[in-house]
Amino acid sequence: MVGLLGWVCLLGLACGTSFAADSEAKQWLPYEVVLNAIGGYGNPYKDVEVNVTFVPADTARRYLVNARGEPFFWLGDTHWSGFSLAEHTRDNNDPFYNDSTSMFQEILTRRVAQGYTVWKAESFANNDEGVDCAGSASDGSVTHWHTSSTWTSLWVRECQAHINRAQTVAFPGGNAPINHGGPAWINNTFFSLPNPAFWQDIDDRVALVNQAGLLAALAVGIGRSMPTNATLADHMRLSKYFFARYAAFNTVWLTCQEYCTSTACPDCWATIAATIWSMDPYRRPNSMHNCATNPIAYHDQPWYSFVTLQLGHGSLASVDHWLAQYNATPARAIIEDEANYELLVPPYQPVTSEMTRQTAWQAVIGGSFGYTYGGQGLWWGCWNRTYVNGNCGTVGSSAYKTWNETLHFPTGVTALGHWRDFWSQLPWWQLAPDGLVAEWSVLAPRFSQKPYQKSTPDRSVVVAYLPPSPCGTYTGMLHLPVTTPAPYSVFWFNVTSGEYLRLMTNVSGSVAVPEAPSTSDWALLATTNASHIDMARTHAYGRQDSEHDSRFHAPAASxxxxxxxxxxxxxxxxxxxxxxxxxxxxxxxxxxxxxxxxxxxxxxxxxxxxxxxxxxxxxxxxxxxxxxxxxxxxxxxxxxxxxxxxxxxxxxxxxxxxxxxxxxxxxxxxxxxxxxxxxxxxxxxxxxxxxxxxxxxxxxxxxxxxxxxxxxxxxxxx
Missing domain, CATH: 2.60.120 (Jelly Rolls)
Known part of the structure; x- marks a missing residue:
């Protein structure tokens, strides 16, 4: 139990009345205090501002750490529709794994078992996307992956029922998001009066996320909803409300999604992020989700705890993409938060499982403290193959994926499991990008396939990642400290199978690196302490494609x-x-x-x-x-x-x-x-x-x- 002393000031009362409550509450669980005002208010949401000051019994508990006090490795799962009807909390249609009571609960259970540590979502309560109950844009097109973000068409009849009860099919500003509690706003009017039932439904979801042992990374909505500061007051009030509801949970703040697009007001969102950070008694990690241009901005601001990157989808990047952010001053932690959702389908740029795997590895090599994964069918929840939503692709297409299929994707489950296990067994938080500890031959690929490496300060651990090299393998050189006796063991790590190949032992100094076992992607590990490596999964080094002839031979009839x-x-x-x-x-x-x-x-x-x-x-x-x-x-x-x-x-x-x-x-x-x-x-x-x-x-x-x-x-x- 953590003792809390709360001073609550109701701004708007003529006398500036204050109320003191001396009580106890558990950390990372909601604690509610009922306040009864002396006078009446037409709209308490707008007319009253509640300020609360918390004094924790143990100031050390203000910091976000895991139960063992260890650095937190981020493996996130993207659920942009996680607070909407697109993710069912009351039923489950998975024929293979339906012992969970709902789709939502099954996802949490499976992701925890698969080693995920973060669950990411946004409320969309600030966004008018102009979308009807069928999930299509007002002009019938899908021009952006969030075109269907505000009205989820998973349960069309329930959505339509809420409209009918409100006696309207449109309201000022467009359509509001909806979940089991109904629309986000009373009378479907943006920024008017929150619908408590909508937010209580989100309360339950965030509680389930935390109870599963996952950190909730939360954003209010999409940045383009505030193109100028004309609506800053409305967005500020909503953000404070959002913070007040979820500050008691184990969360980090992403503020909004894509704060820096051409139709958003970056400084407006920065003002909100700074305000929320100043209100947070725990000073928990605070950021703003980037647009694909990823400007290097706000690094000098105390509220900007870490950089939330968005590489985007459908293409690969050089490790230099992450190094540019990592090396920016003043230094900030970086996380790759949106890049190459696995098996993404049109209208977005297609993504293969291999592209997703490569992006996760390159991100950490380039300085990211983890990776936020997204899978087609789950980054936006796709209930079944008849669900019509632009984010799910074309109904009837072989590329269409449902949410439960996503839970079996090769990278999201197997490859990222190996990736997580590899980094978790190393002092990953001590590793930093190191451009000098290794060099690669002139045959090494460049640009998106460029190899790179990181090391601990004393170079007792060195990790290199070699992306797929479709034009052939190449050699390199490690520059390790010269010690006697030579303490280093060097291994190839198979990023697809999770197996190690023993390359050499008892070496130090300049060490020649032979060609990788194949043209696929590999990690290279040099360490003075190989005790964590499962020797039962370790094999002798050998070329796996020694007979491969990369030359093309045209068929006779071509x-x-x-x-x-x-x-x-x-x-x-x-x-x-x-x-x-x-x-x-x-x-x-x-x-x-x-x-x-x-x-x-x-x-x-x-x-x-x-x-x-x-x-x-x-x-x-x-x-x-x-x-x-x-x-x-x-x-x-x-x-x-x-x-x-x-x-x-x-x-x-x-x-x-x-x-x-x-x-x-x-x-x-x-x-x-x-x-x-x-x-x-x-x-x-x-x-x-x-x-x-x-x-x-x-x-x-x-x-x-x-x-x-x-x-x-x-x-x-x-």
Missing amino acids: WHLVANVTSLGTPRQGPATVGLNFSLDEAATAVALGRYKLPDNGDCHQLSLYGPDGRTLVAQAYVNMAAAADANGFVYAGLVSPVRLQPGVPYYLVDNNSGPDSFANDDQTRLVPSTAGSISSSVFGGPGTFQAGGGGPNSGYGPVDLVFELASSQVRAK
Whole structure:
């Protein structure tokens, strides 16, 4: 029990009356005091401000630590719809694991068993997204992943019933969020009078989160709801109300989601964050959830406890993304809070399980104290395969995932389990990015696949992460302290299986690192204390793909989109995403992607094939530009899985991994297309923003090429 002395001042009373309560309450549990005002108020929410001062019996308990007083490792789970009807608290439709009373409870039980430590959500009580009970935007489109955030369409009839009871289908400002307690606001009017039942439903959910042993990371809503300071007073009042309800729980404050978009007022949200921090007797960690631009701001403010990053989705980043924030001054702790939700589906950029795994590893290597995971079907709760919501994708699509499927995703369950176990067995809080303790050969990939490492101050522990190296493996060198006797053991860690491969023992000083066992991603551990490593899961080092031939061998019946290059345009220095737009005359199967070899391009190039919308990724391959070219001057990489292409529709083939010292011939490059297809134009830009370049038909940047097989047996000149 923690003794609390509370002085409660009711501002708005003529006499400035104060009330003192001497009582006890348990820490991280709500404690309620009923106050009866002398006079009456038309709207107590607006007319009365309650200030409470707490004096804890033990000031040491003001700090957020785990039960053992140890540093807190953050493995978060994203539930943007966690306070709404999208996550059921009264029933469960999982046929495989339904001993829990509800979807909500099952998620908590499973995530705790899987080693998660943080549960993240927001109330949306400040947001008008203009969404009806069917979960679609007022114009019928889905333009942002929170388009359906305020009216969850999971229980359409219950949602409609609340509207009917309110005798309205629209109200000033739009539609309010809803849960089992009804809309967030009385009479469905934003910032008027809170509906206690709505907030009591959230009370119950936060209590369940804490009772499960998880920290609740909370935000009021989306930052763009406050584009100027005109509504600062309304947002401040709501934020204070939000804080007053949940300050008793085990929480950290994220203030709002995406505080710095072009339609938000960053300084307004900073004012709110500073105010809430000043009110918090525990001075618990306080932050603001970033937009994808991730500005380095507010580091010098005492209320800004840690940096909440958002890499975004659908692409990978260099470790430099995190290092830039980690190295900013004054120093702040950083957390990667939103990056590459596993198996994310259109209308967002698609994400593979491997991309999610790589992002989690790179984030911690770059200085993050953990990672907040998100999985398709659960970052926004998708009840079943008939639930219509833009955040869940297209009903009937094979990519559609439900919430209970998400609980079995390979990265969210297995790979992050290995990741957590690996870091948890090390003094991870002592490890810091270290650019000097290792160096890698010139064959090492750059940009998003760049290897990097961190170490303890005395370098008794060194950890390196080598992202997937699709163009081949490479060697390196560790620079360890020279000691006698040599105390270091060095291991490869398989990030997909959780197994260690013993590389060497009893070494110190400069130690040569051989090629990784495969071109997949690996972690490298050098330590003076290997006692924590389970030797039963440790094997001798050996190349796992020693017989692998990375050269592409075209099938005898294959076709090339580019039959010939008649002239090359001027070489232009990158970085840039460039290529061409093409179509095929009949159905075909893509088997390889290629890039024209230029003398100055000796690195690994990422080639991508996008669908007719210019946004949906169809295929991807990495081409080793150090390899020998064919007779037409191209280097190819085969696709892991051949891809079916439809006839008569446009596709975009681009090189989107050109670095600052990479080169591509410009749009004056003239090409002769295959008789089985046509090249409409050169293109530049990015997914969803491709534009036609100059040169007209039969031109292309790069150039790039596609190898395909026709569905028919028709023989024509290639």
